[in-house]
Amino acid sequence: MSRTVTGTVHSAKRIVIDGMQFARWSRKVFEQMRDGGVCAVHVTVAYHENFRDTVDLLVDWNRRLRLHGDLIGFAGSGEEMDAVIDSGRTAILFGLQNPSSIEADIGLVEMLHRLGIRFMQLAYNNQSLLCTGWTERNDSGLTNMGREVVREMNRLGMIIDMSHAAERSILDAIEYSARPVVVSHANPYAWRNTHRNISDPVLDALAQSGGMLGLSLYPGHMIHGSHTTLDDFARMVAGLAERIGPARIGIGSDLCQEQPPSVLAWMREGRWKHVETDEDVTGGFPPQPDWFRSNLDFGQVRGGLERIGFDAAEIDGILGENWHRFLHDALSGHAPAPGTPAARDERNDGKPLFGGADGV
Amino acid sequence: MSRTVTGTVHSAKRIVIDGMQFARWSRKVFEQMRDGGVCAVHVTVAYHENFRDTVDLLVDWNRRLRLHGDLIGFAGSGEEMDAVIDSGRTAILFGLQNPSSIEADIGLVEMLHRLGIRFMQLAYNNQSLLCTGWTERNDSGLTNMGREVVREMNRLGMIIDMSHAAERSILDAIEYSARPVVVSHANPYAWRNTHRNISDPVLDALAQSGGMLGLSLYPGHMIHGSHTTLDDFARMVAGLAERIGPARIGIGSDLCQEQPPSVLAWMREGRWKHVETDEDVTGGFPPQPDWFRSNLDFGQVRGGLERIGFDAAEIDGILGENWHRFLHDALSGHAPAPGTPAARDERNDGKPLFGGADGV
Numbered sequence: 191m192s193r194t195v196t197g198t199v200h201s202a203k204r205i206v207i208d209g210m211q212f213a214r215w216s217r218k219v220f221e222q223m224r225d226g227g228v229c230a231v232h233v234t235v236a237y238h239e240n241f242r243d244t245v246d247l248l249v250d251w252n253r254r255l256r257l258h259g260d261l262i263g264f265a266g267s268g269e270e271m272d273a274v275i276d277s278g279r280t281a282i283l284f285g286l287q288n289p290s291s292i293e294a295d296i297g298l299v300e301m302l303h304r305l306g307i308r309f310m311q312l313a314y315n316n317q318s319l320l321c322t323g324w325t326e327r328n329d330s331g332l333t334n335m336g337r338e339v340v341r342e343m344n345r346l347g348m349i350i351d352m353s354h355a356a357e358r359s360i361l362d363a364i365e366y367s368a369r370p371v372v373v374s375h376a377n378p379y380a381w382r383n384t385h386r387n388i389s390d391p392v393l394d395a396l397a398q399s400g401g402m403l404g405l406s407l408y409p410g411h412m413i414h415g416s417h418t419t420l421d422d423f424a425r426m427v428a429g430l431a432e433r434i435g436p437a438r439i440g441i442g443s444d445l446c447q448e449q450p451p452s453v454l455a456w457m458r459e460g461r462w463k464h465v466e467t468d469e470d471v472t473g474g475f476p477p478q479p480d481w482f483r484s485n486l487d488f489g490q491v492r493g494g495l496e497r498i499g500f501d502a503a504e505i506d507g508i509l510g511e512n513w514h515r516f517l518h519d520a521l522s523g524h525a526p527a528p529g530t531p532a533a534r535d536e537r538n539d540g541k542p543l544f545g546g547a548d549g550v
Numbered sequence: 551m552s553r554t555v556t557g558t559v560h561s562a563k564r565i566v567i568d569g570m571q572f573a574r575w576s577r578k579v580f581e582q583m584r585d586g587g588v589c590a591v592h593v594t595v596a597y598h599e600n601f602r603d604t605v606d607l608l609v610d611w612n613r614r615l616r617l618h619g620d621l622i623g624f625a626g627s628g629e630e631m632d633a634v635i636d637s638g639r640t641a642i643l644f645g646l647q648n649p650s651s652i653e654a655d656i657g658l659v660e661m662l663h664r665l666g667i668r669f670m671q672l673a674y675n676n677q678s679l680l681c682t683g684w685t686e687r688n689d690s691g692l693t694n695m696g697r698e699v700v701r702e703m704n705r706l707g708m709i710i711d712m713s714h715a716a717e718r719s720i721l722d723a724i725e726y727s728a729r730p731v732v733v734s735h736a737n738p739y740a741w742r743n744t745h746r747n748i749s750d751p752v753l754d755a756l757a758q759s760g761g762m763l764g765l766s767l768y769p770g771h772m773i774h775g776s777h778t779t780l781d782d783f784a785r786m787v788a789g790l791a792e793r794i795g796p797a798r799i800g801i802g803s804d805l806c807q808e809q810p811p812s813v814l815a816w817m818r819e820g821r822w823k824h825v826e827t828d829e830d831v832t833g834g835f836p837p838q839p840d841w842f843r844s845n846l847d848f849g850q851v852r853g854g855l856e857r858i859g860f861d862a863a864e865i866d867g868i869l870g871e872n873w874h875r876f877l878h879d880a881l882s883g884h885a886p887a888p889g890t891p892a893a894r895d896e897r898n899d900g901k902p903l904f905g906g907a908d909g910v
Contacts, residue, residue, distance in 0.1 A: 238654055240600075290654050294598055295821040317693035319677060319822070328690035333677035338823040408910055444910060457910060461655040462679070463698040475910075550768055550804060550817060550835075 203275065205229050205510035206488050207517075209404030209442030210285070210353070210375040214449050215254060219485070220261040223280040226485035229510060230271050230281035230517070232309055232374060232442075237287050238460030241298050244291040248305050251284065266306055268518030283517070285309030285351065285374070289318050289339070290460075296338055303346045308521060309374065310343065311351045312336060312363060316462060321359035324385045329356035332366055344368045347523045353404075353442070356385070360392050369520065370400035375442030377411045381426045387411055390433070397434035402516050404442020405430075405508075407491075409476040411444070420481040420490060424498035427508065436504045440513040441491070446475050447484060563635065565589050565870035566848050567877075569764030569802030570645070570713070570735040574809050575614060579845070580621040583640040586845035589870060590631055590641035590877075592669055592734060592802075597647050598820030601658050604651040608665050611644065626666055628878030643877070645669030645711065645734070649678050649699070650820075656698055663706045668881060669734065670703065671711040672696060672723060676822060681719035684745045689716035692726055704728045707883045713764075713802070716745070720752050729880065730760035735802030737771045741786045747771055750793070757794035762876050764802020765790075765868075767851075769836040771804070780841040780850060784858035787868065796864045800873040801851070806835050807844060 206227050212234040213219045223231065235251060236244045255264055263274035265281035274281035284306045291307075292298040302310075312332075313323040320336035322329040332340065340363060343350050350371040352360040363371050373396060379387040388396070388403065396403060405427065412418035413426070430439060446453070451474040458472065459465050481490045488509060495505045566587050572594040573579045583591065595611060596604045615624055623634035625641035634641035644666045651667075652658040662670075672692075673683040680696035682689040692700065700723060703710050710731040712720040723731050733756060739747040748756070748763065756763060765787065772778035773786070791799060806813070811834040818832065819825050841850045848869060855865045 240653060293600060293653070294650050296823055297821060316695055317677070317679060317690065319679065322690060326690065326693055330677065330682060330686065330688035330690035333686055335676055335822040342824070410910060446910065454910070461657060462695040463656055464702070550770060550806065550814070 203227075203229070204506065205275070205514045207440065207510040207513040208232070208445070208485070208488075209372070209402070209440050209513055210234065211443060211445045211447075212287075212449070213445055213447035214453075216448075217258055217261070219447060220258050220280065222485040224261050224278075226488050228280050228485045228488065229275045230265065230283060230513070232283045232285050234287050235284050235307065236291050237314060237457050238290050238462075241291055241293055241295075241302075244286070244302070245305065248284070248307075251282075251306075255282070264306060266308060267521045271514075271517060271521075283308050285311075285349075287311045287351075287354065287457075288314035289320050292339070294319060294335075296335070296342055299339060299342045299348065300346060303348050307348065309349045309351045309372075311353055311355070311374075312339070313355045313359065315354050315458070321363065322356040323354055323359075324356045326356060329358040331358045332362035336362075337366055340367050345524055347521050349517075349520050354386065357389055357392055360388070361395055364392075364395045364399050364401065369524065370402070370516070371396070372402040372404065372516070372520075373442075374402075374404045375406045375408070375411075375444040376403065377406050378426065378430055381429075382411055382413045384411065393430070393434055397438040400438075402438055402440050402512065403430075403434075404440045404513070406442055406444045407478070407482045408444035408446070409479065412479070416477045416479055418479050420479070420494040421498070423481075423491075424494040427495060428498045428500070431500070431504070431508075436500070436507055437512055439508050440516075441488075441509060443482065445478070445482075445484070449475055451475070563587075563589070564866065565635070565874045567800065567870040567873040568592065568805070568845070568848075569732070569762070569800050569873055570594065571803055571805045571807075572647075572809070573805055573807035574813075576808075577618055577621070579807060580618045580640065582845040584621050584638075586848050588640055588845045588848060589635045590625065590643060590873070592643045592645050594647050595644050595667065596651050597674060597817050598650050598822075601651055601653055601655075601662075604646070604662070605665065608644070608667075611642075611666075615642070624666060626668060627881050631874075631877060631881075643668050645671075645709075647671045647711075647714065647817075648674035649680050652699070654679060654695075656695070656702055659699060659702045659708065660706060663708050667708065669709045669711045669732075671713055671715070671734075672699070673715045673719065675714050675818070681723065682716040683714055683719075684716045686716060689718040691718045692722035696722075697726055700727050705884055707881050709877075709880050714746065717749055717752055720748070721755055724752075724755045724759050724761065729884065730762070730876070731756070732762040732764065732876070732880075733802075734762075734764040735766045735768070735771075735804040736763065737766050738786065738790055742771055742773045744771065753790070753794055757798040760798075762798055762800055762873065763790075763794075764800045764873070766802055766804045767838070767842045768804035768806070769839065772839070776837045776839055778839050780839070780854040781858070783841075783851075784854040787855060788858045788860070791860070791864070791868075796860070796867055797872055799868050800876075801848075801869060803842065805838070805842075805844070809835055811835070 207230045235247050262280045265271035271281040312320040315323040315325045351374045353373050377387045379389045409416040451470040451472045454472040567590045595607050622640045625631035631641040672680040675683040675685045711734045713733050737747045739749045769776040811830040811832045814832040
């Protein structure tokens with residue numbers, strides 16, 4: 191089908207967007223993005239790093255953007271994304287999988303936005319200062335600081351990503367945020383029963399609020415792991431589209447291409463517990479299913495969705511146009527500025543935090 | 551009464567210990583400690599600081615210890631505490647009111663212990679990475695990282711301080727910790743109904759586990775604020791001693807002597823939310839009651855406890871000997887070392903955190 195990218199027709203390019211990848215970045219990977227027709231990718235910059243170490247990782251990204259500027263370009267807004275796409279390159283959007291990068295300082299949200307970050311997860315598996323991750327025993331939802339940070343992300347146009355959070359925390363974020371939130375990489379819990387995936391009530395609330403779910407192609411999130419077939423996947427998507435409609439669905443492949451086991455260990459363990467061994471205890475990343483090994487394989491996913499009965503417009507939506515439309519809106523900055531009464535009082539239910547001076 | 555300090559009788563010094571102070575430190579304050587007969591004080595080093603900034607605050611303390619070495623001395627163990635006391639000076643024990651200093655790195659617990667830290671609160675008002683603070687709407691108890699850090703503090707002999715935490719979190723810490731925990735500065739909720747204070751179930755669990763409650767003399771934690779009388783206070787202590795016995799009770803005055811409003815703002819707000827004003831919104835610290843204004847006033851507290859009917863041995867216990875005995879035990883290092891099976895498996899209920907490889 192023919193498609194307008196920016197509002198004026200100047201190409202018939204299909205929009206393919208991946209809602210989350212964390213590959214071992216290389217020219218080879220960026221070439222595969224181009225050759226696979228991938229127009230934009232939300233890339234993970236940091237997992238457990240603090241602010242300073244996150245800046246180092248962004249410096250690394252700036253080097254990649256210089257070295258491979260013929261293949262990729264940074265995008266901090268919908269307009270920048272479209273300009274990169276129009277030039278025949280892949281737009282790169284920066285994200286964090288954990289709020290550790292803002293440490294305990296809400297002022298760092300704006301600083302990271304200026305440095306290019308456009309997605310931030312409010313938790314990664316464990317409890318954060320903002321909300322609860324899915325591996326915790328108890329889920330207390332959005333915290334005091336969590337509510338403040340949601341409001342700040344709303345203001346800046348930084349996308350709230352609830353992947354890896356626990357159920358109540360996700361529902362809290364959907365309810366509290368003035369703008370739609372996303373789960374950039376997960377699948378329905380009904381398809382694969384890990385709580386890393388998303389329950390039906392959360393799917394419904396996410397869709398009703400105008401949010402996005404990026405469907406994961408990571409084996410641990412799929413019904414038969416590495417042996418999940420493309421038909422298995424396509425049938426899940428068909429059922430999901432019946433439940434919430436096709437417009438709130440995208441891809442968030444969670445492609446961790448060519449990453450060594452040490453990266454899996456860092457993701458899981460960070461430095462939050464002692465791991466008293468020199469050996470790899472992760473077993474490394476599981477093999478990808480044969481129908482999705484790299485950015486070259488989005489065409490195969492298209493074929494699977496065609497065979498299950500989606501029409502071309504629906505498939506275009508799921509493979510990229512839904513994300514494209516969402517990103518254009520979500521990345522725009524959003525009044526009110528901090529300090530105005532609306533910024534302070536919006537969604538404030540008036541509960542005083544401190545009764546008198548007892549908080550010492 | 552006469553008292554042995556270290557096991558051999560060499561002075562008849564009364565042991566007065568304050569379980570928590572955060573004064574604007576000065577030679578005047580240290581002279582008041584000496585003149586008031588205060589033998590040891592747990593001082594707060596940091597509230598919301600990260601590791602690096604906490605090191606700066608410890609450097610400041612090292613300067614104070616040099617400048618005022620005739621009045622105060624560092625204590626990292628029971629033996630060091632006794633040596634400082636025997637020399638006629640006040641022993642200084644370092645503590646943190648928030649685990650922000652360990653950031654997201656369990657290895658920093660041992661590093662801070664080496665730098666002198668001997669108490670750490672697991673939360674300060676808000677949610678931390680370890681547990682929930684008392685101002686949050688929901689209390690999820692000890693987190694995954696919280697359990698790991700409790701075990702590490704047990705190993706090192708760093709005292710777990712649950713002041714400023716929420717109820718379920720305190721109960722979790724008491725249950726999970728292999729060593730007794732403390733609430734260094736709070737009062738019974740039944741006396742003043744702020745959740746900054748401690749409910750009856752928590753008081754009972756704390757006492758039964760061999761922990762300590764340091765009674766607060768901060769107006770916000772007392773029944774009539776700054777107008778609370780010494781008799782009000784003494785009657786509360788008498789009732790508490792009936793409930794949990796006198797041996798688990800000490801003083802944790804929370805004396806914030808001569809601190810400006812900016813310090814109160816830092817305690818409350820840190821940098822976790824935007825405070826869009828240049829003006830002081832705290833109102834500053836409330837005035838202390840006239841019977842406890844400085845370290846010179848422990849004698850007045852003694853008089854109040856005498857008048858309410860405590861005997862001399864009970865008062866000696868509450869004013870210092872209970873803390874003294876507790877600290878001797880709590881500051882000793884504690885096998886097993888990390889990496890031994892006991893260290894990994896102790897109190898581990900076997901719940902796997904990750905089902906397969908889905909935590910990505």
